[in-house]
Amino acid sequence: MANYFNTLSLREQLTQLGKCRFMDPSEFTDGVTALKGKKIVIIGCGAQGLNQGLNMRDSGLDVSYTLREAAIKEKRQSFKNASENNFVVGTYEELIPTADLVINLTPDKQHTNVVGTVMPLMKKGATLSYSHGFNIVEEGMQIRKDLTVIMVAPKSPGSEVREEYKRGFGVPTLIAVHPENDPEGKGLEQAKAYAAATGGDKAGVLESSFVAEVKSDLMGEQTILCGLLQTGSILCFNKMVEKGIDKGYASKLIQYGWETITEGLKQGGITNMMDRLSNPAKIKAFDLAEELKVIMRPLFQKHMDDIMSGHFSKTMMEDWANGDKNLLDWRAETGETAFEKTPAGDVSISEQEYYDNGVLMVAMVKSGVELAYETMTESGIIGESAYYESLHETPLIANTIARKKLFEMNRVISDTAEYGCYLFDHACKPLLTDFMKRMDTDVIGKHFGEGKDNGVDNIKLIKVNKAIRTHNVEVVGARLRASMTAMKPI
Numbered sequence: 130m131a132n133y134f135n136t137l138s139l140r141e142q143l144t145q146l147g148k149c150r151f152m153d154p155s156e157f158t159d160g161v162t163a164l165k166g167k168k169i170v171i172i173g174c175g176a177q178g179l180n181q182g183l184n185m186r187d188s189g190l191d192v193s194y195t196l197r198e199a200a201i202k203e204k205r206q207s208f209k210n211a212s213e214n215n216f217v218v219g220t221y222e223e224l225i226p227t228a229d230l231v232i233n234l235t236p237d238k239q240h241t242n243v244v245g246t247v248m249p250l251m252k253k254g255a256t257l258s259y260s261h262g263f264n265i266v267e268e269g270m271q272i273r274k275d276l277t278v279i280m281v282a283p284k285s286p287g288s289e290v291r292e293e294y295k296r297g298f299g300v301p302t303l304i305a306v307h308p309e310n311d312p313e314g315k316g317l318e319q320a321k322a323y324a325a326a327t328g329g330d331k332a333g334v335l336e337s338s339f340v341a342e343v344k345s346d347l348m349g350e351q352t353i354l355c356g357l358l359q360t361g362s363i364l365c366f367n368k369m370v371e372k373g374i375d376k377g378y379a380s381k382l383i384q385y386g387w388e389t390i391t392e393g394l395k396q397g398g399i400t401n402m403m404d405r406l407s408n409p410a411k412i413k414a415f416d417l418a419e420e421l422k423v424i425m426r427p428l429f430q431k432h433m434d435d436i437m438s439g440h441f442s443k444t445m446m447e448d449w450a451n452g453d454k455n456l457l458d459w460r461a462e463t464g465e466t467a468f469e470k471t472p473a474g475d476v477s478i479s480e481q482e483y484y485d486n487g488v489l490m491v492a493m494v495k496s497g498v499e500l501a502y503e504t505m506t507e508s509g510i511i512g513e514s515a516y517y518e519s520l521h522e523t524p525l526i527a528n529t530i531a532r533k534k535l536f537e538m539n540r541v542i543s544d545t546a547e548y549g550c551y552l553f554d555h556a557c558k559p560l561l562t563d564f565m566k567r568m569d570t571d572v573i574g575k576h577f578g579e580g581k582d583n584g585v586d587n588i589k590l591i592k593v594n595k596a597i598r599t600h601n602v603e604v605v606g607a608r609l610r611a612s613m614t615a616m617k618p619i
């Protein structure tokens with residue numbers, strides 16, 4: 130098997146990377162009809178498997194789960210997830226031959242093995258679906274020619290796929306049909322019905338390609354979504370403790386701070402998040418973000434370059450072959466950080482205080498979202514896709530940190546995302562050493578400008594506001610959010 134993307138001509142690479150059409154809600158008036166009465170079998174019942182299946186069943190579809198035999202025999206967590214939720218569970222041999230749609234929701238590392246095992250059991254003309262196209266794009270998996278291959282990729286952790294659905298909303302979703310596998314031309318209708326069943330159509334669906342999904346998904350998760358939240362949490366916590374801020378307070382400010390400030394981002398973009406600060410604090414956050422962008426841009430670009438060239442996937446696959454050594458070492462290190470080990474203190478922090486005392490966190494979010502968006506779009510990924518993969522998903526990841534810190538984020542995201550997150554974190558922390566030496570409690574831990582006059586230079590404020598509001602992520606975001614009429618506040 131060879132990296133599929135690297136086998137394409139440059140022209141075809143650019144076409145697939147740029148494939149991105151925002152679908153009109155009127156295209157979903159048929160709802161789940163294309164899958165109604167079809168037998169849907171999900172392989173794996175983990176983060177995505179369980180939550181997508183629950184949504185699909187609540188949307189009226191016939192969902193069951195197939196697990197590897199050992200998971201059933203040993204009643205592993207995946208077996209408990211499915212059976213305690215009253216789903217039928219069976220072996221591959223029992224369920225795969227009956228399936229019209231087989232949804233592969235096992236970890237990316239397992240895809241070649243799992244798909245290779247189930248493919249001979251699939252009935253003629255059935256459909257195979259993925260929620261991330263790594264196996265097809267980076268590993269060049271070849272699928273039987275009579276099978277339709279689709280992708281329905283929620284731009285969200287599995288837990289939030291469920292939470293947003295229960296709120297009557299959904300998460301933005303990329304759908305695609307693999308051009309090499311659409312023998313009956315039914316792929317798109319099935320992908321649309323699947324996206325509707327998970328609630329994705331309420332938040333926005335992009336008709337995209339496997340290639341565009343893989344390259345943008347890897348970039349988002351490694352940089353702004355998980356990498357920078359990981360690095361930012363550790364650096365901000367350590368700075369506060371070094372400067373004498375109470376540890377419990379510092380822990381709470383970080384754990385719940387990302388969720389609170391990015392809720393402002395989700396509702397009204399970077400503009401609204403920055404508008405929640407006083408004018409002097411906004412100017413300070415803007416200046417810090419500009420500095421951070423200069424320092425981190427080469428790292429963001431390196432991640433994008435390595436993802437595009439296949440270097441990232443090659444090195445991660447080497448780690449798979451090496452018993453996941455890097456991943457497991459990095460995971461253990463994260464568990465030992467002072468932030469992870471310090472419980473949130475029993476102190477009250479008001480919603481506004483998270484902004485006022487977290488100016489550096491706001492600056493980190495702004496710089497990371499803009500850098501990820503800029504780097505992706507410069508590489509041929511379309512703005513709408515880059516928006517979902519940077520700005521819209523950051524709050525959904527922040528929700529997981531609020532639950533149980535970085536441990537929870539790294540538990541809920543895919544192993545692929547976790548690997549990329551640590552890779553970024555290891556490179557980013559040293560890059561920010563000098564910058565962090567200059568930071569003090571005025572920007573993290575204490576109210577910025579407390580007791581001082583709130584006056585600012587009008588000309589500077591006008592320039593800052595203009596720069597924030599005219600950034601392309603804001604222009605695209607305002608358009609996309611206008612169609613998110615079902616979005617609910619947390």
Ligand SMILES: NC(=O)C1=CN([C@@H]2O[C@H](COP(=O)(O)OP(=O)(O)OC[C@H]3O[C@@H](n4cnc5c(N)ncnc54)[C@H](OP(=O)(O)O)[C@@H]3O)[C@@H](O)[C@H]2O)C=CC1
Binds near residue numbers: 237242287
């Ligand atoms: N995590 C997320 O939020 C997101 C994930 N995705 C994509 O969704 C897919 C699933 O990821 P995720 O939900 O994180 O996966 P998880 O790690 O949460 O779940 C894995 C499931 O697969 C089963 N499994 C593991 N190894 C094997 C194997 N060798 N054979 C058969 N089954 C196996 C596990 O069961 P058991 O070990 O008990 O057999 C478990 O039920 C990936 O492609 C990922 O990139 C896309 C968007 C977000």
Ligand SMILES: CC[C@](O)(C(C)=O)C(=O)O
Binds near residue numbers: 285
């Ligand atoms: C952000 C990580 C992710 O891509 C996701 C939740 O969307 C993943 O692979 O887990």
Ligand SMILES: [Mg+2]
Binds near residue numbers: 283350
């Ligand atoms: Mg993702």
Ligand SMILES: [Mg+2]
Binds near residue numbers: 261350543545546
């Ligand atoms: Mg991912």
